[in-house]
Amino acid sequence: MGFSTTAIHAGNEPDPTTGAVSVPIYQTSTYAQESLGKNKGYEYARTKNPTRTALEKNIAALENAKFGFAFASGMAAIDAVLKLVKGGDHVILGDNTYGGTYRLFSRILSNYGVEFDLADTSDAPSLEKYFKPNTKMVFVETPTNPVMTVTDLKAVASLAHSFGAKVVCDNTFMSPYLQQPINFGVDIVVHSTTKYLNGHSDSVGGFVALNDEKDAEWIGFVQNSIGAILSPFDSFLVLRGTKTLAVRMEAHDRNGRVVANFLTEHPKVQKVYYPGLVSHPQHEVASRQQRGFGGMVSFETGSLKNAKTVLDNVKLCTLGESLGGVESLISHPASMTHASVPEETRNKLGITDGLVRVSVGIEDVEDIISDLDQALAATGA
Numbered sequence: 001m002g003f004s005t006t007a008i009h010a011g012n013e014p015d016p017t018t019g020a021v022s023v024p025i026y027q028t029s030t031y032a033q034e035s036l037g038k039n040k041g042y043e044y045a046r047t048k049n050p051t052r053t054a055l056e057k058n059i060a061a062l063e064n065a066k067f068g069f070a071f072a073s074g075m076a077a078i079d080a081v082l083k084l085v086k087g088g089d090h091v092i093l094g095d096n097t098y099g100g101t102y103r104l105f106s107r108i109l110s111n112y113g114v115e116f117d118l119a120d121t122s123d124a125p126s127l128e129k130y131f132k133p134n135t136k137m138v139f140v141e142t143p144t145n146p147v148m149t150v151t152d153l154k155a156v157a158s159l160a161h162s163f164g165a166k167v168v169c170d171n172t173f174m175s176p177y178l179q180q181p182i183n184f185g186v187d188i189v190v191h192s193t194t195k196y197l198n199g200h201s202d203s204v205g206g207f208v209a210l211n212d213e214k215d216a217e218w219i220g221f222v223q224n225s226i227g228a229i230l231s232p233f234d235s236f237l238v239l240r241g242t243k244t245l246a247v248r249m250e251a252h253d254r255n256g257r258v259v260a261n262f263l264t265e266h267p268k269v270q271k272v273y274y275p276g277l278v279s280h281p282q283h284e285v286a287s288r289q290q291r292g293f294g295g296m297v298s299f300e301t302g303s304l305k306n307a308k309t310v311l312d313n314v315k316l317c318t319l320g321e322s323l324g325g326v327e328s329l330i331s332h333p334a335s336m337t338h339a340s341v342p343e344e345t346r347n348k349l350g351i352t353d354g355l356v357r358v359s360v361g362i363e364d365v366e367d368i369i370s371d372l373d374q375a376l377a378a379t380g381a
């Protein structure tokens, strides 16, 4: 079946009780048992809930995975995956992941003896030197947030597997419509469903998709033991969101390309970060492993003052954290999403004080462009 058919039908069986075409919100904490030890497959809602189960089947299918688990946030999903490693294990972490992922490693997992090294995963051959006998996992994000560095997933997966390590990919920026990491040998895919999968800026959630049965059993055990589950209402929202994922991502991708080209030509913009531009250093890899380039575009305004002027003057784009919603959002990574990354590391990665990130929405693209144009004009000569 094609992607859109899967998105609309996987997990979305008519409700067995009423025939409701839309999976109901099973707002219940527990389930009546027929007699001791006899139930309909549901006992307590932290462990299992039919709305969440429907979503888990749906996104797992979209990621070409056998198993899926929905969590209360993207960070809860990432934390659950990192429960596959123990104190004394070593992880190679992409040097430009979401700031919260870096914070989880540097401030929390390090307290439990998990070792990690930051590496530029976009340079796959150079990764070899980071592997140690205790390396159990490589964690990548591609494209990265916010400078859009692309990692060759196939190359990293084959290198990691040759050292007996698993590869985890944060696929939040692309969504399974634009990129299916499992097809390139990635073992585990994580998402912040808060972004494109839900797509309407009205739910916080996370997801883990994978094929290995033993690891899936452990992730399910962690989900139930720790309890950072996605609520029935949020499961319903995300399930509704994925039905239109293909059409939304096509629109984000179309608008993203137009906005990136507009910014490239703009005299007030010093640099544009977008994998769809032929000038992007990994444009060829992105063209090979992605169906499109998406709606995330970052650009360099040259100074904090210019960035602030742009952010203060936009009228259509909303200043705010997050991304992947139907509405265009604009942000300042250095002080917002990446504030927890040390300044020196930020500067090395290009996350300067003048960098502005746009999550290009699916409004009429002419309106997005004229908004950015008038905000850039306000930066003066």
Ligand SMILES: Cc1ncc(COP(=O)(O)O)c(C=O)c1O
Pocket (backbone or CB within 6 Å): 073, 074, 075, 076, 098, 100, 141, 145, 170, 172, 173, 191, 192, 193, 194, 204, 205, 206, 322
């Ligand atoms: C790429 C990426 N991964 C993970 C997260 C964390 O997700 P959440 O905010 O749903 O916990 C984010 C949040 O912005 C993100 O951008």
